[in-house]
Amino acid sequence: MTKKPKLLFIAPSFGVHSEVWLYRQATMANEFDVHVLCYQHQNQEHYPAQQCAITELHVALYVKY
Helix, strand or coil: CCCCCEEEEECCEECCHHHHHHHHHHHCCCCCEEEEEECEECCCCCCCCCCCEEEECCHHHCCCC
């Protein structure tokens, strides 16, 4: 059995209504072992992470520019 290649998405927020494209890219990349690194996983009831792993960083580290 071959392992899937790893794919990492890095974004300030995941599951934002105006960024549906990011959710689709991460959850539909079935040929990869997908991981999302973000500060917030928003709208989890509408954008669940069933096909990928999500790590939320501590919000205090987030700095808006």
